[in-house]
Amino acid sequence: MTISKSVWIIEDDFRVAKIHADYVHNIKGFIVIENLRTGKETIEKLKTTSSLPEIILTDLYIPDVEGSSLVSHIRHLYPSIKIIVISAATEISLIKDILDLGISDYLIKPFEEQRLQRAFQKYLQEHHLFQNSKNVTQKDLDSLFYRESTNKIIDEETFVKGIDLHTLQIVKSIFEDLKTQDLTASQLSELIGSSRSTARRYLEYLVGEQFLQTKLIYGTVGRPERKYVYHGTYEQN
Known part of the structure; x- marks a missing residue:
């Protein structure tokens, strides 16, 4: 719990x-x-x-x-x-x-309410980094101190509707830290403090960007569960 x-x-x-x-x-x-x-x-x-x-x-x-x-x-x-x-x-x-x-x-x-959500997302990003890492990289620190992409500056006004750059960087950092693990939309929502539908939106966006890949986990009953895994480790899984 x-x-x-x-x-x-x-x-x-x-x-x-x-x-x-x-x-x-x-x-x-x-x-x-x-x-x-x-x-x-x-x-x-x-x-x-x-x-x-x-x-x-x-x-x-x-x-x-x-x-x-x-x-x-x-x-x-x-x-x-x-x-x-x-x-x-x-x-x-x-x-x-x-x-x-x-x-x-x-x-x-x-x-606006969304602005407060971004402040809390930054807290979650810091908390996740310091709880799950022994050492940090420059990329980790850049994701904390800068909202822009570390590779290129993107005007948020022209970015994909419903995708916040700061939240996107948090999601990417989580998967890079997890290495070979995978996550469901529900699990990611717990980590970033969002609804399940919002978490899924970011996951599907990153699938489209080929940063993530998906796999289906079949249980004994019900529909198969959709999990997301970092593209760089997908072949190892």
């Missing part, structure tokens, strides 16, 4: 907090554990909790918080927590201070 990764939301407007929580719950594999309204409440909760969250979503405009002070506090005392800032703040000096603290992402309000 897959254990959902915990998320805390720090937002003083309960209506906005609910919208953000709904967005998170639409991302498979994540669950909102805490909705916090103030900096003081957050600091006390961090001190007393038995289980720190994997991700914190936080606004900057919180009544008892000045600028980047809360983000700085969390980064220094709880460096393992990934912080995604969601704020209407666009002042250059403040943004620079926040980025210098090493946050995972910054979303300017208002934003």
